[in-house]
């Protein structure tokens with residue numbers, strides 16, 4: 001009897017979902033998967049909402065129907081289709097713990113209803129992926145790939161051309177030597193930008209439209225472009241390019257020294273993004289918190305610049321009274337909040353030891369299973385051979401032969417499959433767990449001096465979209481309407497830290513049945 005499943009397909013207009021299969025494609029793939037794996041689909045549920053924040057109507061209804069016993073499994077393309085926030089993720093884990101939900105199937109993700117499986121799942125639900133995407137919300141995934149490969153994703157700078165055939169950037173044989181000369185000329189520290197522009201114009205390098213000589217700004221950009229020695233800058237980040245350099249880093253550095261000596265310091269960029277933007281929402285009205293720079297001129301002539309974070313206050317149906325907060329104060333309260341989730345050194349050491357022991361056990365039991373399976377496969381192989389011999393000797397008839405052969409083949413196939421799956425899966429959860437221990441432990445070292453971006457990454461990971469600004473403080477809040485307890489490795493860690501004077505602290509890292517760990521402190 002096959003289990004009953006809901007087929008759940010979701011795609012929103014979020015940036016994160018851009019690369020996700022269309023709903024139609026998800027459904028096609030999932031139906032095929034269901035047929036291949038003999039899953040009984042009781043209903044297909046389609047949702048076009050974001051999963052970053054709780055409150056998807058169809059998702060909620062589906063969970064209700066699962067609680068009512070209509071189905072006990074969900075089939076979706078990837079865990080991130082089900083949840084991208086810790087509340088929805090927590091509800092799924094809760095239903096698994098309650099055994100209302102007994103199975104989750106994803107063509108792209110291995111899940112088994114065990115404590116390790118649930119741990120992996122909560123990581124997949126979690127915000128790490130969301131954050132990776134969010135980090136470069138203006139860069140598409142394909143673009144990031146390109147950047148990682150060292151391909152400049154834009155128009156080739158002067159001296160190079162975009163070669164359409166090889167889809168790469170190649171040296172422009174006519175222009176490149178002129179650019180090199182310009183660098184050499186400027187390095188002598190006897191030319192102004194205008195002189196370089198004149199030199200380039202004399203070599204027929206002029207603006208494309210009007211054919212006039214380059215402006216100062218263009219010259220400065222050429223002379224400070226690391227592309228020419230093999231690197232490139234994209235959205236403020238430097239990458240190692242795969243294109244051929246035309247000048248040495250040494251010449252480039254010399255030119256930079258001259259530029260610095262001649263040029264005035266560049267003005268700070270006013271539109272520079274504020275670090276904690278996109279992290280918190282207003283507690284009163286739920287809108288995103290934004291930031292702005294405010295300048296205070298004192299009577300004595302001193303001038304101070306502050307960064308303030310505040311609600312966008314764009315809701316028409318209510319007047320928001322949440323006060324603005326200075327970046328320093330917000331940073332302090334966020335640092336304090338994060339500390340609640342720090343994994344102390346001693347705990348980490350204990351857990352690592354435990355993890356390694358589990359890993360060893362897992363490996364040795366895998367080993368035992370594999371050895372048994374190999375013996376069994378070998379014996380099936382020789383049975384098959386004997387069967388064939390009997391058939392050829394005409395001791396048995398063709399039908400008996402075929403029946404018996406099919407039976408032996410099936411057993412052999414499933415043993416082979418189990419062995420190969422086991423090799424892959426047995427310790428798949430160890431690495432994420434180890435990374436998590438490092439990450440949780442790193443919180444111990446957070447202070448006001450720590451890198452704010454690092455804190456932002458952690459906060460995104462722990463709170464997802466459930467971080468609010470309330471009365472000038474960062475706080476994580478959970479809507480009261482939710483009945484299922486929020487369960488993930490972070491909340492477990494926090495609960496462990498907060499348990500009263502008890503000598504033993506129980507850190508249940510992976511759901512109800514497994515991976516419980518008692519600390520002595």
Ligand SMILES: [Zn+2]
Nearest residue numbers: 282285311320
């Ligand atoms: Zn507000």
